[in-house]
Amino acid sequence: MTAQEVEVDPVGAGQPDPVISVRDVWKVFGPKASEVPKSPELCALSRRELMDRTGCTAAVRDVGFDVAPGEVFVVMGLSGSGKSTLVRCLTRLVEPTSGQVLFEGEDILAADEKRLRDLRRNKFSMVFQHFGLLPHRRVLDNISYGLEIRGVGKAERAKRAMEVVDLVGLSGYEKSYPDQLSGGMQQRVGLARALAGDPDVLLFDEPFSALDPLIRRDMQNEVVRLHREVGKTMLFITHDLSEALKLGDRILIMRDGKVVQVGTGDELVGAPVDDYVRDFVRDVPRANVLTLKWIMRDPRPDDVLDGPELGPDVVVRDATRAVLAAAAPVKVVRDGELLGIVGDEEILAVVAGQEADA
Numbered sequence: 103m104t105a106q107e108v109e110v111d112p113v114g115a116g117q118p119d120p121v122i123s124v125r126d127v128w129k130v131f132g133p134k135a136s137e138v139p140k141s142p143e144l145c146a147l148s149r150r151e152l153m154d155r156t157g158c159t160a161a162v163r164d165v166g167f168d169v170a171p172g173e174v175f176v177v178m179g180l181s182g183s184g185k186s187t188l189v190r191c192l193t194r195l196v197e198p199t200s201g202q203v204l205f206e207g208e209d210i211l212a213a214d215e216k217r218l219r220d221l222r223r224n225k226f227s228m229v230f231q232h233f234g235l236l237p238h239r240r241v242l243d244n245i246s247y248g249l250e251i252r253g254v255g256k257a258e259r260a261k262r263a264m265e266v267v268d269l270v271g272l273s274g275y276e277k278s279y280p281d282q283l284s285g286g287m288q289q290r291v292g293l294a295r296a297l298a299g300d301p302d303v304l305l306f307d308e309p310f311s312a313l314d315p316l317i318r319r320d321m322q323n324e325v326v327r328l329h330r331e332v333g334k335t336m337l338f339i340t341h342d343l344s345e346a347l348k349l350g351d352r353i354l355i356m357r358d359g360k361v362v363q364v365g366t367g368d369e370l371v372g373a374p375v376d377d378y379v380r381d382f383v384r385d386v387p388r389a390n391v392l393t394l395k396w397i398m399r400d401p402r403p404d405d406v407l408d409g410p411e412l413g414p415d416v417v418v419r420d421a422t423r424a425v426l427a428a429a430a431p432v433k434v435v436r437d438g439e440l441l442g443i444v445g446d447e448e449i450l451a452v453v454a455g456q457e458a459d460a
C-alpha cells in the first residue's frame with residue numbers, strides 16, 4: 103500500500119458489539135406499502151418513479167448501519183431525505199415496513215407493546231427540535247416528568263433533576279417556567295429531561311435547527327461537553343454538515359431515503375464516494391478535518407528522515423506548525439512503523455485548499 107492509498111476501516115470493524123444495529127430497513131408510506139421491499143423491480147425504481155407507479159413514498163430505503171457504545175453517530179441529509187422517519191423507526195414511533203432493528207442484540211421489531219414502552223422509557227430518550235416542554239410546570243418539574251411517569255418517588259426525582267440541572271448549565275433556573283426562558287435555555291431543559299432518566303441512548307432529531315446561530319453553536323459545544331462527561335451513545339439527526347462534522351464520530355449521509363456513505367468526517371472529506379458527497383463537503387475547511395494519513399506521501403530517496411514524528415490521526419491544522427517549523431519532513435508513524443512523510447508542500451497544499459484538485 104502506498105501512502106496515498108489510505109486504508110479505510112469497514113464500518114464497525116474491530117468495534118465492540120453495537121448498541122444499535124440496523125439492517126435492510128425500509129419504510130414505505132402508501133397503498134400496499136409492504137409489497138415494495140419484496141419486489142426487486144419496485145426496489146430498483148427511484149423514489150419519484152415509485153410514487154408515479156404505485157402511489158407510495160419510500161421514505162427509508164434499505165438502510166443499514168451499526169452504532170457502537172459511546173459513539174456519536176450522525177445521520178445527515180437534506181430535507182425529505184428520510185432522517186426523521188429513520189430515527190423514528192428505531193423506537194417504532196414509526197413502524198418499519200421491513201428490515202431488522204436490534205438494540206443491544208434485542209429484536210426491537212419483535213417487542214410487544216409493554217416491552218416497547220419499557221424500552222422507550224428506560225433505554226432511549228429523544229430530544230426534538232420543538233422542545234415539547236410542559237408550560238405550566240417549572241424547569242425542575244419538566245426535567246423530572248419522565249421519572250414521575252416511571253413512578254420514581256418525589257425525593258429521588260428532585261435529587262436526580264438537580265444533578266442534571268447542573269450538568270446542562272441550568273443552575274439558578276430551576277423554578278422558572280418554560281416561557282421565561284430563551285430558546286437555547288429551553289433546549290437545555292429538553293436535554294436535561296432526556297438525561298434525567300439515564301437512558302442508554304440519546305436520540306436527537308434536529309434539536310438545534312430552530313435556534314439562532316450563536317446559541318446553536320453554544321448548544322453544539324454543550325453536546326460535545328456532555329458527551330465527554332457522560333459518554334452516552336448518541337444518534338443525532340441534522341441537515342447541517344458543519345454540525346455533523348463537529349459532533350459526529352461517524353456520519354451517515356442520506357439521500358432520497360438511501361444511505362450514500364457512512365464514515366468519519368475525514369473519510370467523507372478525504373474519500374467522498376460520489377459527486378453528491380463531494381459537492382456536500384466541497385466547502386469544508388479541509389485542514390480542520392483531514393488528518394495526516396490523508397496527505398502523507400511515500401519517502402523519496404533524497405528525503406532526510408530525521409524529522410519529528412506524529413501519528414496518522416493528527417489533524418492537519420494541529421500539525422501545521424510542527425511541520426513548517428521542522429528542518430526535515432515530519433514522519434507519520436504508528437506503533438513504530440513509518441507510514442509516510444509530510445513536508446511543507448503537503449501541508450501548504452491543504453491549507454491553501456489545493457490538494458484535492460492537484
Ligand SMILES: Nc1ncnc2c1ncn2[C@@H]1O[C@H](COP(=O)(O)OP(=O)(O)OP(=O)(O)O)[C@@H](O)[C@H]1O
Nearest residue numbers: 131159160161179180181182183184185186187188
Ligand atoms: N406519514 C407520512 N406519510 C407519507 N409520507 C411521509 C410521511 N412521513 C414522511 N413522509 C415522506 O417521507 C419522506 C422523508 O421524510 P422525513 O420527514 O423522514 O425526511 P427528513 O429528512 O427528516 O426531512 P425534514 O428534515 O424536512 O423533516 C418525505 O418525502 C416525506 O414527505
